[in-house]
Amino acid sequence: MIAISTTELRRNLRKYLNTANKERVIIQCGKSETYEIIPARKMSDTDRYFSDPNVVEHLQHSLQQVEEGKTTVLKKSDIKNFLGLE
Numbered sequence: 001m002i003a004i005s006t007t008e009l010r011r012n013l014r015k016y017l018n019t020a021n022k023e024r025v026i027i028q029c030g031k032s033e034t035y036e037i038i039p040a041r042k043m044s045d046t047d048r049y050f051s052d053p054n055v056v057e058h059l060q061h062s063l064q065q066v067e068e069g070k071t072t073v074l075k076k077s078d079i080k081n082f083l084g085l086e
Contacts, residue, residue, distance in 0.1 A: 003028055 001024040002016075009016055009027050016025050020037040027035045049055055065071060080086045 001026060003034075 002019065003026040004016065006027060006029050016037060019025050020039055025037040027037065029035060074082075077086065
């Protein structure tokens with residue numbers, strides 16, 4: 001695994017795209033965000049979950065509900081209670 005900054009990625013994009021075929025390339029963006037370069041062929045080989053049309057349809061429906069404001073905000077204590085952690 002290799003971790004790089006966004007500046008380093010911009011300087012050597014082709015290099016890190018090629019590297020991603022052999023090992024994980026993590027991009028550190030600021031202090032709290034990270035991203036990973038994943039070649040498309042690896043995603044389709046290993047991520048069968050998102051190739052299921054039913055899953056994709058459910059996710060699209062859920063995103064539409066979020067955009068329409070049809071969501072419920074839960075407090076941390078409500079989540080813990082629901083999970084039986086309190």
